[in-house]
Amino acid sequence: MNINLTLFAQMIAFALFVWFCMKYVWPPIVTALADRKMRIAEGLAAAERGHQEKELGEQRALVLIKEAKTTAADIVAQAQKRANEIIEEAKNDARDESGRVVAAAQAEIDRETNRAREELRERVASLAVAAAEKILQKEIDIDTHRGLVDSFAKQL
Amino acid sequence: MASSDTLTAQEYIQHHLTNLTLGVHPENGFGFAHNSAEAAEMGFWAIHVDTLFFSVLLGGVFLWFFKKVADRVTAGVPGGAQNFAEWIIDFVEENVRGSFSGKNPMVAPLALTIFIWVFLMNLMDLVPVDLIPHLFAQFMSLFGADPHHVYLKIVPTTDPNATFGMALMVFILILYYSFKMKGPGGFAAELTLQPFGKWGMPANLLLESISLFSKPLSLGLRLFGNLYAGEMIFILIAIMYSGGLIMALSGGLLQIAWAIFHVLIITLQAYIFMVLTIVYLDMAHHTH
Numbered sequence: 001m002n003i004n005l006t007l008f009a010q011m012i013a014f015a016l017f018v019w020f021c022m023k024y025v026w027p028p029i030v031t032a033l034a035d036r037k038m039r040i041a042e043g044l045a046a047a048e049r050g051h052q053e054k055e056l057g058e059q060r061a062l063v064l065i066k067e068a069k070t071t072a073a074d075i076v077a078q079a080q081k082r083a084n085e086i087i088e089e090a091k092n093d094a095r096d097e098s099g100r101v102v103a104a105a106q107a108e109i110d111r112e113t114n115r116a117r118e119e120l121r122e123r124v125a126s127l128a129v130a131a132a133e134k135i136l137q138k139e140i141d142i143d144t145h146r147g148l149v150d151s152f153a154k155q156l
Numbered sequence: 157m158a159s160s161d162t163l164t165a166q167e168y169i170q171h172h173l174t175n176l177t178l179g180v181h182p183e184n185g186f187g188f189a190h191n192s193a194e195a196a197e198m199g200f201w202a203i204h205v206d207t208l209f210f211s212v213l214l215g216g217v218f219l220w221f222f223k224k225v226a227d228r229v230t231a232g233v234p235g236g237a238q239n240f241a242e243w244i245i246d247f248v249e250e251n252v253r254g255s256f257s258g259k260n261p262m263v264a265p266l267a268l269t270i271f272i273w274v275f276l277m278n279l280m281d282l283v284p285v286d287l288i289p290h291l292f293a294q295f296m297s298l299f300g301a302d303p304h305h306v307y308l309k310i311v312p313t314t315d316p317n318a319t320f321g322m323a324l325m326v327f328i329l330i331l332y333y334s335f336k337m338k339g340p341g342g343f344a345a346e347l348t349l350q351p352f353g354k355w356g357m358p359a360n361l362l363l364e365s366i367s368l369f370s371k372p373l374s375l376g377l378r379l380f381g382n383l384y385a386g387e388m389i390f391i392l393i394a395i396m397y398s399g400g401l402i403m404a405l406s407g408g409l410l411q412i413a414w415a416i417f418h419v420l421i422i423t424l425q426a427y428i429f430m431v432l433t434i435v436y437l438d439m440a441h442h443t444h
């Protein structure tokens with residue numbers, strides 16, 4: 001319990017401890033604490049920003065969806081119209097085509113009819129000649145009545 | 157109490173209150189004091205080896221731990237040790253911010269050092285009073301020392317040299333910053349011109365001097381008194397262990413109860429020392 005040299009030794013030790021603490025211990029830890037505080041503040045700010053951006057994005061997405069719906073409806077309407085047009089065109093084409101086919105068939109029929117008629121005419125002529133020959137063999141000479149028969153055949 | 161058969165209670169207490177003193181005795185020459193009377197006769201030029209050893213050891217533990225944390229400190233997710241250190245530093249910084257209005261980068265580290273160092277030194281009070289001194293005495297007897305004359309006090313704050321050492325250092329800081337912030341004239345004016353104005357100068361000086369010098373005195377005495385009394389009670393409880401089974405058992409209970417209560421005291425005393433230092437330095441920084 002005596003006051004002695006220990007007093008000064010303790011004072012020196014205390015001073016050294018404080019100096020060491022002030023120089024090597026306190027600054028890095030306090031700096032780290034301040035850094036962390038800043039980081040947390042930044043993080044919170046970023047979260048706030050993110051939140052706002054999310055809301056903005058949601059609004060933008062709503063607008064986009066609306067636009068897309070309108071566009072889709074337009075496209076569907078156009079497609080409907082085009083389909084109707086195509087059907088109309090196809091109908092017209094078909095009508096024209098059928099007309100053409102009918103006309104061609106008609107022409108063919110006409111041609112065939114004429115040809116048949118021609119053939120028939122020739123065969124009738126020859127038959128008539130043959131028949132006339134047979135009849136006339138008895139009565140007339142082929143050479144003298146030829147002109148008469150021919151004029152007759154032409155009238156068929 | 158290992159040596160109860162050879163020591164009376166008074167001797168036992170005396171033994172526990174004597175420091176391991178190294179110095180020059182007028183008759184026996186240089187060496188360790190063999191009893192408290194010899195220690196007193198060594199006068200001022202002696203050293204309490206135990207006080208110095210344990211206080212420096214504990215200060216070293218404190219700085220080692222915090223330096224380790226400071227070396228690996230990260231602003232990211234803190235580990236366990238860093239978390240603990242940050243908790244303490246936050247606590248100290250909050251106190252400094254609350255009580256200290258000036259700007260001085262030294263006050264907060266000073267407060268931290270005081271708080272932890274005093275706390276650790278006080279904490280030694282919770283180690284059973286005989287444990288380390290007895291082991292030390294046995295150890296020293298290996299080298300031929302008489303175990304009954306080997307003294308060891310492991311609580312540095314029960315030695316006024318330790319508490320007044322700190323208090324005086326704080327006092328020096330108070331004076332230094334008073335001169336620095338107020339100037340010699342300002343400091344002199346503060347000491348002489350209040351509270352009674354310039355016509356009451358002697359009375360002012362007397363009152364202000366008392367209030368100035370009472371600062372280190374109260375700092376040192378408060379810590380020393382609390383811890384010395386606490387230590388004394390532990391010693392008295394330890395005496396009960398040699399009084400038979402009933403006494404020993406009730407002594408054990410008492411020791412536990414007192415130790416639990418003492419945890420409060422040692423923390424509180426460390427805290428008070430820290431806060432008062434901050435407040436005194438704040439007053440030293442104030443210019444009127």
